[in-house]
Amino acid sequence: MIAEAGLVALWFAAMVAGLQLLLGVLALRRKGAVGEQAMAAIGPVAIVQGALVAMAMAALIAVFLNTDLSVELVAENSHSAKPWIYKFAGAWGNHEGSMLLWVTILGAGGALVAWKERTLDRATHVATLAAQGAIALGFYAFLLFASNPFARLNPAPIEGQGLNPLLQDPGLAFHPPTLYAGYVGLSVAFSFAVGALVTGQVGPAFARAMRPWVLGAWVLLTIGITAGSYWAYYELGWGGWWFWDPVENASLMPWLAATALLHSVNVLAARDGLRAWTVMLAVVAFSMSMIGTFLVRSGILTSVHAFAVDPRRGAFILALLGLYIGGALALFGARIGQVRAGRSFAFVSREGGLVVNNLLLSVILGIVLIGTLYPLVAAGFGVRLSVGPPFFHAAAGPIALVLVAVMAVGPTLRWRSDEAEAVLIRMLWPMVAAAGTFALMLTLTGGMGVLSLLGLSFGVGLIVASILPITRRNWRRTPLPIWGMVVAHVGLGVSMIGMACDSAFTAERLVALYPGQATIVGPWRVKLDRIYPNVGPNWSALEARLTATRDGDGETLRPQQRFFTDPPTTTSESAIATRWDGQLYTVLGQQDAATGRWQLRLWWKPFVTLIWLGGALIALGGVLALVGRWLKAWQQRRREALWG
Amino acid sequence: MKRALIWLPLGLFGVLFVVIAAGLMRPADTGVHSTLVDKPLPAFELAPMVPGKPGLASSNFGTGKPRLLNVFASWCIPCVAEAPQLMALKARGVPIDAIAIHDKGPAVAAFLRRNGDPYSAIGDDSRSRVQMSLGSSGVPETFLIDGRGRIVRQYIGDIRADQVDQIVRDMAATR
Structure with a gap:
């Protein structure tokens, strides 16, 4: 019953999305009463669509919470003996459910645009909502015709097949919704861009309307990627935090595009420059989200994240992709000529710095895209290969370092034009800091990798440079968005230091021990006390008790x-001791059949936590900027109300 | 120039679209292919697995005639399914050597009594060392080694009845 109600809600949502598109076309094409009525109706219609799809999602969550095994999706992905939180999250831990979650957030985003967005001119607003309706319609069709989450199973099985244990982790329960909300925030920017291309209204007002969406999406993507990286780090038990897996790349590409967009939209809002480029980036950012989702879902790239390997579904999404991305890019080609060129600027200027930043981000994006798709291209020529860290590090690493240098300089530049010599003088302290770190590390360690050494030095330099813009200011009068920029840039520096330390100083040990024996890893002495069984709600385990000690400091892991x-799977649950200067990471392996010794994999990872701390700072910077913009808008409205 | 630039993104997306569509058309190939195909057989020397039958060394190959190298185990069910095809190949004059992985002599002897013995020599690779050096990821797998000791072909999984003729032809085409 609940499942059928969900399906009905989904059909209605699809029809309402169609209506939303139709009303948008009417409102823009017809003058007079019909157009006026369509214009007035489209907002409420978008809100109804959001409510209907939310009902469908709620129905799916309900059948998962009840473990209604007559629903095929539940039977295939859930189990009655699963903790309730994973029943809840299990609703989107599969192909159909995750696609429904995607359109739910899309619907909610559209409703929010209809309800809250007031800065945009009316015609562009209507065109934006029509574009949102068009995107939603395609994905509804995909759900209803190719991935129905509410399909019944007759007869119902006695028990479900369970959820992949790797996904049974509280962090992962909320990882997909966060990333999806980020992707969908970018869909709003995409719709804005399409709307603005239709009406030709590309200017500061358009940029100011789009900015909060881009910022919000970017914050969520940052959080999603950071959390996903930490999950992979502690859950997979491989001790790595980024694997250049196609799906990681799929989340990184929209983030890179959104980062570029975030910066160019500021130029458009503040200086009315980079009009065409900003529109282009808004299209690219969401296109990358869709391509990412598609690559994951279609199974054409083998990945740990692939749910469904079904070429028919792949063909369906590919057709949608061609329609939306191809359509938007064609619209861009046809209409961008009619958008007046923005204001010009000198090369050495804040705008110039941001353009260079954008270009470098785009190049990195291109490298990641090529690296991700290259196995596919090579397979076409009969060559099987995988592209891994060596390619990405060698290709993207040096460009990332240049980007960091530009990041250090950029915020200190003046708008419109600046003096090159003055810039060099301003960069004195950061350069001293970077060179000092470089020299210190070279003498202290002797041999560390070039990329790690440069990464560490540039990271330190970036932190010093990022603080410069606020050293001469009155802190209480410094606007929040400036603080946001400083915090986010410092965050990247912190993250870089973490990455460099992890790759340069990690101590790794693979040993086989009898209980009672001890070994040394980095500064730690780790003793295997004993091995004993343990049980949890839906698992049993062999657990090792390790005592780790380091000059008076000790911890049991x-x-x-x-x-x-259900399903039968073995996972390695790592145990981690966190200290201010790093993490001790331990994994229990198999027992050696011949000798009876236990394999242990131990890592001492100095300052590895800085990677995610930096990620959190980057996200916090985005939040500060967002709050700052809201406060300013709110104050402005209040002032207008008072004097108005 | 400017106009061309405006249409460039659409063009790039078109290329991307074609690449992805082509990738979608091709069925996924999940086999793990050895990188040693077309390369010389790595050097190894394995002790005999069962009494009365010699062990296997890389020097057994590359003596002017092509030979098959079968990787199997007595505990492997597809290897049982494959056994009649190997016997058929032997009957048609194909010389076959084997590497038994993670196995014990008596178990292999029992396997050969039950399923027939197509092998000229069987090496004892109890820790899969040689199997891994061959780039083989499971059992059964069969390699075709040419008369100069180079790996020419890798057959992944059990050899089916309809593959026997093809393998005989492959042998004939190899020197």
Whole structure:
């Protein structure tokens, strides 16, 4: 019953989305009463669409919470003996459910645009909502015709097949919604761009309307990627935090595009420059989100994240992709000529710095895209290969370092034009800091990798440079968006230091020990006390008790080999001791059949936590900027109300 | 120039679209292919697995005639399914050597009694060392080694009845 109600809500949502598109076309094409009525109706219609699709999602969550095994999706992905939180999150831990979650957030985003957006001119607003309706319509069709989440199973099985244990982790329960909300925030920017191309209204007002959406999406993507990276780090038990897996790349590409967009939209808002470029980036950012989702869902790239390998579904989404991205790019080609060129500027200027930043981000984006798709191209020529860290590090690393240098200089530049010599003088302290770090590391360590050494030095330099813009200011009168920029840029520097330290100073040990034996990893002495069984709600485990000691400091760690029965899977649950200067990471392996010794994998990772701390700072910077913009808009409205 | 630039993104997306569409058309190939195909057989020397049958060394190959190298195990069910095809190949004059992985002599002897013995020599690779050096990821797998000791072909999985003729032809085409 609940499942059928969900399906009905989904059909209605699809029809309402069609109506939303139709009303938009009417409002823009017809003058007079019909157009006026269509214009007035489209907002409420978008809100109704959001409510309907939310009902469908709620129905899916309800059947998962009840473990209604007569629903095929539940039977295939859930199990009655699963903790409720994973039943809840299991609703989107599969192909159909995750696609429904995607359109739900899309619908909610459209409703929010209809309800809250007031800065945009009316025609562009209507065109934006029509574009949102068009995107939603395609994905509804995909759900209803190719991926129905509410399909019934007759007869119902006695028990479900369970959720992949790797996904049974509280962090991962909320990882997909965060990333999806980020992707969908970018869909709003995409719709804005399409709307603005239709009406030709590209200017500061358009940029100011789009900015909060881009910022919000970017913050969510940052959080999603950072959290996903930490999940991979502690859950997979490989001790790495980024694997250049196609799906990681799929989330990184929209983030890179959104980062570029975030900066160019500021130029458009503040200086009325980079009009065409900003529109282009808004299209690219969401296109990358869709391509990313598509690559993951279609199974054409093998990945740990692939849910469904079904070429028919792939063909369907590919057709949607061609329609939306191809359509938007064609519209761009046809209409951008009619958008007046923005204001010009000198090369050495804040705008110039931002253009260079944008170009470098685009190049990195291109490298990641090529690296991700290259195995596919090579397969076409009969060559099987995988593109891994060596390619990405060698190709993107040096460009990322140049980008960091531009990041250091950029915020200190003046708008419109600046003096090159003055810039050099301003960069004195950051350069001293970077060179000092470089020299210090070279003498202290002797041999560390070039990329790590440069990464560490540039990271330190970036932190010093990022603080410069606020050193001469009155802190209480410094606007929040400036603080946001400083915090985010410092965050990237912090993250870089973490990455460099992790790759340069990590100590790794793979040993086989009898209980009672000890070994040394980095500054730690780790003793295997004993091995004993343990049980949880839906797993049993072999657990090791390790005592780690380091000059008076000690901690007991309990890594596990965990066995799940539904589906039958073994996972390594790592145990991590966190200290201010790094993490001790322990994984329990197999017992050696011949000798009876236990394999242990131990890592001492100095300052590795800085990677995610930096990520959190980057996101915090975005939040500060967003709050700052809201406060300013609110104050302005209040002032207008008072004097108005 | 400016106009061309405006249409460039659409063109790039078109290329991307074609690449992805082509990738979608091709069925996924999930086999793990050895990178040693077309390369010389790595050097190894394995002790005999069962009494009365010699062990296997890389020097057994490359003596002017092509030979098959079968990687199997007595505990492997597809290897049982494959056994009649190997016997058929032997009957048609194809010389076959084997590497038994993670196995014990008595178990292999019992396997050969039950399923037939197509092998001229069987090497004992109890820790899969040689299997891994061959770039083989599971059992059964069969390699075709030419008369100069180079790996010419890799057959992944059990050899099916309809593959026997093809393998005989492959052998004939190899020197």
